[in-house]
Amino acid sequence: MTVSEEYALAEMFRRFARQEFRGVSPRYEYLSELLAERPDLSSPLLAAVPGQRRAILYFAAVQYLLRTTAAGHPLGAYLPTLGGDREPDEGLGAALTDLAGDHHAELTELCATRTTQTNEARRTAGLRTGFGRAAAYAQGRPLHLVELGTSAGLLLIADRYACRYVGPDGRTETYGPAEAAEALTMTVRLRGPGWPDPAAAELTIADRVGVDLSPIDASDPVATDWLRACIWPEQVERLTRLEAALAEVARVRPRLVAGDMVRTLPALLAEVDPGTVPVVFASMALTYLDRADRRRLATVLAEVGAERDLTVVLSEASVAGAELFLDGRPAAAAPPGVIGAALLTVVSWRGGRADVEVLGRTDGHGSWLEWNPTRYAYAPPPA
Numbered sequence: 469m470t471v472s473e474e475y476a477l478a479e480m481f482r483r484f485a486r487q488e489f490r491g492v493s494p495r496y497e498y499l500s501e502l503l504a505e506r507p508d509l510s511s512p513l514l515a516a517v518p519g520q521r522r523a524i525l526y527f528a529a530v531q532y533l534l535r536t537t538a539a540g541h542p543l544g545a546y547l548p549t550l551g552g553d554r555e556p557d558e559g560l561g562a563a564l565t566d567l568a569g570d571h572h573a574e575l576t577e578l579c580a581t582r583t584t585q586t587n588e589a590r591r592t593a594g595l596r597t598g599f600g601r602a603a604a605y606a607q608g609r610p611l612h613l614v615e616l617g618t619s620a621g622l623l624l625i626a627d628r629y630a631c632r633y634v635g636p637d638g639r640t641e642t643y644g645p646a647e648a649a650e651a652l653t654m655t656v657r658l659r660g661p662g663w664p665d666p667a668a669a670e671l672t673i674a675d676r677v678g679v680d681l682s683p684i685d686a687s688d689p690v691a692t693d694w695l696r697a698c699i700w701p702e703q704v705e706r707l708t709r710l711e712a713a714l715a716e717v718a719r720v721r722p723r724l725v726a727g728d729m730v731r732t733l734p735a736l737l738a739e740v741d742p743g744t745v746p747v748v749f750a751s752m753a754l755t756y757l758d759r760a761d762r763r764r765l766a767t768v769l770a771e772v773g774a775e776r777d778l779t780v781v782l783s784e785a786s787v788a789g790a791e792l793f794l795d796g797r798p799a800a801a802a803p804p805g806v807i808g809a810a811l812l813t814v815v816s817w818r819g820g821r822a823d824v825e826v827l828g829r830t831d832g833h834g835s836w837l838e839w840n841p842t843r844y845a846y847a848p849p850p851a
Contacts, residue, residue: 473514474507477521481510484523493700495546496527498556499564509568515580519756522584524698529578530564531697533571543567547701583681583756585698587619588706589713590834591751591783592626593633593656593667596643597827597839598781598814599626599747600666605779605816606745610674614736614746616729616765617753618678620686620695622713624722627671629654629713633664633837643668651712654834662828662839674744676722679732683724686717706833730757730765737772746772749781752810752832754788766792766849773817780815783830789813790826795847799826812837815846822846 485500500523503510513526534544543563545552554560568575602611615624630648632655634640642653658664684691692714699706725732733748740746748769754762772778782789786802790813799811812827824846829838 469507469511469514477507477510477513478504480521481523488523489700493702495556495560495701496523498560499527502561502564506565509565512568512572512575512579515576519758520579520583525579525582525584526575527700528584528694528698529575529582530567531699531701532578532582532694533567533574535693535697537574538567538571541567548704549696549699549701549707552701582694585619585680585682585684585695587622587695587751588833589622589629589652589709590654590656590706591830592623592629593631593654593834594783594810594812594830594837595623595749595751595781596626596631596667596671597664597837598666598749598779598783598812599671600664600669601814601825601827602745602747602779602781602816603669603671604666605777605818610672610744612674612740612744612746613676614733614740614748615676615678616733616748616750617756618680618683618724620684620692620714621676621678621717621722621724622686622710623749623751624676624678625713625717625720627673628652628716628720631656631667633658633667635663636660639663641668649712651708652716654709656830656834657836659836659838660840662841664827664837664839666827674741677725677736677739678722679725679727679729679736681726681728683726685724686714703833729753730761730768733765733768734772737778742776745777745779747779747781749783751783754782754784754792757788762788762792763849769815770817770822770848773822774820776817777819778817780813782813782815783810783834784813785809786811790824790844792849793822793824793846794844795850797847799844800842822848 481500481504489497544550546554630644630653632642635658790799824844828840
């Protein structure tokens with residue numbers, strides 16, 4: 469490990485500890501501070517591609533070991549998602565040190581071959597507002613959903629979930645199928661006075677397809693253990709929601725395609741029936757693309773939009789979402805960090821003309837939504 473690599477890892481773990489995990493995951497915050505001081509423990513992360521060298525990948529690898537080859541290790545006693553109930557103390561750091569030492573090669577292999585796949589079903593409560601906009605623009609034509617970075621396809625079945633919106637004044641509205649079970653009802657708390665009326669739109673989905681480098685079969689308990697490992701340890705309710713969503717996806721069986729999202733997208737869009745409107749969407753996925761691939765994606769979308777009606781719905785940090793269509797200009801209230809917050813952005817081409825609207829801010833796990841629609845002048849990607 470070079471000095472610069474050691475420094476980069478230390479700074480990354482500190483940033484995650486103080487900006488992402490603080491107030492949300494005390495266990496990951498504690499361990500991130502430890503790893504910032506222990507490059508020998510965090511070095512497996514250097515095997516990951518640069519865009520994946522993040523604390524959440526390292527901890528997912530740790531949890532995956534605790535669910536598989538390291539089951540029963542003392543570290544599991546600290547993680548509620550694994551049934552543990554011990555609060556963070558000095559033993560937590562000692563347990564991680566022991567696990568990382570004994571399983572260094574396995575951690576390295578996981579970091580080298582896996583990617584973060586925190587496909588949180590509750591994100592559909594934010595995405596549904598964008599899909600509502602898409603339905604209005606489609607003027608009665610069915611929607612054809614195309615998800616980038618689909619993981620197991622949990623967000624491709626947004627119309628199968630109910631979405632409950634709770635305002636600061638106590639107003640509560642639920643949209644979507646009335647028969648949805650409570651575990652398939654996504655509750656989001658609203659911030660500010662605005663109300664997300666587009667979420668009430670009826671969604672008619674003609675077809676759905678997702679692309680991912682490593683799509684996960686929702687019916688495969690071994691494969692889905694990686695998704696369980698990606699859940700932060702205190703968020704047991706997310707684990708319950710994941711199990712219910714996986715079961716629903718296994719029933720619907722949306723088509724999942726293995727491939728690079730940018731290079732596979734043109735072929736997927738070419739398959740879309742001309743009587744439907746394609747809706748390309750992503751949630752906390754484009755953040756893992758480098759700048760060149762994001763620009764290529766914006767170009768692909770612009771080329772398709774010039775030929776047919778198309779709507780894009782993104783829940784991404786500004787630099788990986790809205791700014792792609794604003795010539796790099798940050799949108800109002802652009803969110804900091806890589807996970808903590810995102811902008812809900814809708815880009816719609818109708819009759820070859822593009823329109824950009826930022827609907828509001830949300831968090832990476834879809835627990836809150838700040839509704840504040842703002843329109844911007846579209847700027848095409850540079851030639």
